Each structure stands twice: as structure tokens, then as C-alpha cells.
Amino acid sequence: CADLAGRTEVSKCKKADTDDCAASFAWKDESSGLARLCFGPEDGETKCSDTEVEGCLPPPSPPPSSPPPLTCNDLAGxxxxxDKSCRKADSGDCSSFFKWKDAASGVARLCHGPxxxxxxxxxxxxxxxxxxSVPPFAPPPTPPPPSAPPPLTCSDLAGRVEINKCKKAxxxxxxxxxxxxxxxxxxYKLCYAEEGESKCVRMKSITCLPTNAPTTIV
Structure with missing residues (x-):
């Protein structure tokens, strides 16, 4: 059975490569450890021959190749x-996810597999x-407050028409x-327009000299 190590399994020794018979074997009953070791070809033969050995264990499978170790460079993107565990990540796209174990210390868990x-x-x-790096959130700029109209004075009274209520103007x-x-x-109270209002508004009353007071009442 020691000669089984390193050989390649074939279905039958007669089907093995005749240039490399000694590198092949075939199981006769794997569960019982009964194998046929190929050799030859013998003189006058064109195919490999075989001899039976028993009590053999299947040759160990080569360990699966390990993926290259992940580094902090693999965190990008x-x-x-x-969740706390990579096991909860989408198994169809493991390498797209990570989880901080201790962000302050720079320790992260990178998902991979399955x-x-x-x-x-x-x-x-x-x-x-x-x-x-995440760009800082910048709130939208605050629009400037609407500019206040210049204060009205008695000189603005001239030429205006009297009305019962400014909101009816x-x-x-x-x-x-x-x-x-x-x-x-x-x-008197002068009427004016104010932003956001659908009707005219009135200012606080002002006291005007008789020379500024309106002479015509409509």
C-alpha cells in the first residue's frame, strides 16, 4: 500500500498511460481498501498490468488552496x-462587505467566501x-432673508387714495x-405690499404735519 502514495486514480490499469503505468492505480473496492497498482507494460504487452494490494487507505486529498490574506487595502469600496457577523452578508457577494470590530482602533472584519x-x-x-473617507455632509445654504422695504414717511402720503382698510386695497x-x-x-397708516402676503398690509400710524396731510379724501 505504500506504493499507492502519489499515484493518480484511473478506472482500469489497462486504460492508464503506458508511458507512466507506475504513476496510476485503480480501486477494486475502496471501502475495503482493496486497490490495483498499475505497472509495466510487461514484455510483449502494449498495456499496463496491475497487482492487487489490500488494507489501503485512500490517498489524502491535497488541502484546498488558501486565498491570499486580506489587508486594509481590501476595505476600499x-x-x-x-449585523455583527459576516455570516449575515449576501453569500453571493461576500467580498463587498465588512464590519467594524473596533473602528477607533482600526480593527475591521472583512467578509470573504463562502x-x-x-x-x-x-x-x-x-x-x-x-x-x-466620507465627504462631510453640507447642508444647503440658507436663503437670505427678504429685504425689508424702506421705512415709509409722511412724504409717501402724497398722491395716495384713502381707503377704509388696507387689506381691501x-x-x-x-x-x-x-x-x-x-x-x-x-x-395715518400707509398701505404697502409684504412678501408672502396676498393682501396689502398697513404700517403703524405716523403723525404728519398739516402740510403733508392729504387734502382730498376719496
Whole structure:
């Protein structure tokens, strides 16, 4: 059975490569450890011959090749999974995910796989990693407040038309109207338009000298 090591399994020794008979073998009953070791060809033969040996164990399978070790460079472009384990990541795309074990210390778990015989992703710890750079969130600029209209004075009273209430004035021509608060005391309220309002508004009353007071009441 010691001669079984390193040989390649064939279905029958007669079908083995005649230039390399000694490198082949065939199982007669693998469960019982009964094998046929190929040799030859013998003189006058054109095919390999065989001899039976028993009590043999199947030759060990070569270990699966290990993937290259992951490093912090493999963190770029990955998406952090909300779960603690890589086993919860999408098994169809393991290498697209990672999970911080200790972000402050730069220790991350990179997902990979699935490994042979497994249906879920595995994880490998790497250390010394920097947090992926994320552009800081910039809130939209705050629009400037609407500019306030210049303060109205008694000089703005000239040429205006008296109205009972400023809000009843034509909203397209608010500046053409005014209210009378107390004619005897020459107190008036000038109408004006204000942003965001659909009707004219009025300012606080101002006291005007008789020379500025309107002479015509409509």
C-alpha cells in the first residue's frame, strides 16, 4: 500500500498511460481498501498490468488552496453590514462587505467566501485600518432673508387714495392707498405690499404735519 502514495486514480490499469503505468492505480473496492497498482507494460504487452494490494487507505486529498490574506487595502469600496457577523452578508457577494470590530482602533472584519463546504460568508480580522473617507455632509445654504422695504414717511402720503382698510386695497398697487387713523390729529397708516402676503398690509400710524396731510379724501 505504500506504493499507492502519489499515484493518480484511473478506472482500469489497462486504460492508464503506458508511458507512466507506475504513476496510476485503480480501486477494486475502496471501502475495503482493496486497490490495483498499475505497472509495466510487461514484455510483449502494449498495456499496463496491475497487482492487487489490500488494507489501503485512500490517498489524502491535497488541502484546498488558501486565498491570499486580506489587508486594509481590501476595505476600499466595501459596504458595512448592520449585523455583527459576516455570516449575515449576501453569500453571493461576500467580498463587498465588512464590519467594524473596533473602528477607533482600526480593527475591521472583512467578509470573504463562502469557503468550500459552507453556504455562508466568513470573516477575517485586519488591523491598522483607517475609516473610509466620507465627504462631510453640507447642508444647503440658507436663503437670505427678504429685504425689508424702506421705512415709509409722511412724504409717501402724497398722491395716495384713502381707503377704509388696507387689506381691501388693490394688491397690485398697495402703495397707492392709505388709512386714516385720526384725521384731527393727522395720524395715518400707509398701505404697502409684504412678501408672502396676498393682501396689502398697513404700517403703524405716523403723525404728519398739516402740510403733508392729504387734502382730498376719496
Amino acid at each position: 466595501r459596504t458595512e453590514i448592520p 469557503e468550500p463546504g459552507s453556504s455562508k460568508c466568513s470573516g477575517q480580522l485586519v488591523s491598522g485600518c483607517a475609516l473610509p 388693490d394688491s397690485e398697487a398697495c402703495h397707492d392707498y392709505y388709512e386714516v387713523k385720526d384725521a384731527a390729529k393727522h395720524k
